[in-house]
Amino acid sequence: MTLKNTVRVGFIGLGIMGQSMARNLHEAGFPVTVWNRTEVKMNLAQEWGAATATSPREVAQVSDVVITIVGDTPDVEKVVAGEEGVLAGAKPGTILVDMSTISPDATRQLAAKAAAQGVRMLDAPVSGGDVGARDGTLSIMVGGAEDVLEEVRPLFEAMGKNIVHCGPNGAGQTVKACNQIMCGLNLLGMVEALSFAKKAGVDLEKMIQVTTQGAAGSWALANLGPRVVKGDLAPGFSVRFQQKDLRIVLQEAEHLELPLLGTAAVNQLLRSVQAQGGSEDGTHALISVMEQLGNVEILPEGSGE
Incomplete structure (x- = not known):
């Protein structure tokens, strides 16, 4: 199965790890649209070929799969469920993948909100640090429906080497x-x-x-x-x-x-x-x-x- 050049990927959060992860997706052949709270990091992403958006909502509007990796539980809640968040722009069938590290309970609550709008969610936190993010060798711990994981596995394979389905939503966290x-x-x-x-x-x-x-x-x-x-x-x-x-x-x-x-x-x-x-x-x-x-x-x- 290949998703390259057919599935549009949104990427929210361009920190030490996120910038490299988004770039690896682009270099693997996926069209990537990014958003980050700090605009200068979006400018850096433009240099290697990413498109940019003005909000998480806009990212979702132009993406089939939206990946988030931001600082803390409140940050994820804002970019996902806020007024200008992912769920405000996502279509039914969109896949939301949160790769941040947050509370398992908050993850389950967000997954339920997403499901109510027809959005399928995976929690997929990572380990491997800046080196793993840069080299595309991260370990990815996945919670959520296994068939959704298989649908986006090619994206994960562009970012990591050890991809494990851990159980339902919250298990990855x-x-x-x-x-x-x-x-x-x-x-x-x-x-x-x-x-x-x-x-x-x-x-x-x-x-x-x-x-x-x-x-x-x-x-x-x-x-x-x-x-x-x-x-x-x-x-x-x-x-x-x-x-x-x-x-x-x-x-x-x-x-x-x-x-x-x-x-x-x-x-x-x-x-x-x-x-x-x-x-x-x-x-x-x-x-x-x-x-x-x-x-x-x-x-x-x-x-x-």
């Missing part, structure tokens, strides 16, 4: 919450290991070289560890958005009456990063808190400022 629990704990393990190695006088690059190939290996260690060693705290995924995700996790855990001690600890440690002005740094800026707690210097002098 639930699996993404699981992903963020493990990301947070892997992040903490990485910065603790780097602190331990540095204080013990071991070369950090050699430690990373060995441990990434064994049972301790993780995406965080392989991708963020080297950035820490170089003093590069630029965000592939910012502390602010990680904290938003952990807030969703902890709220859902409260509803489930489930204790998540490690996740709560990571949340509080990242809050310390935020208190020091690091909200827009990459999540690996957690190393700065470990430096203070352990009285150990890991970042090169002058970095992370």
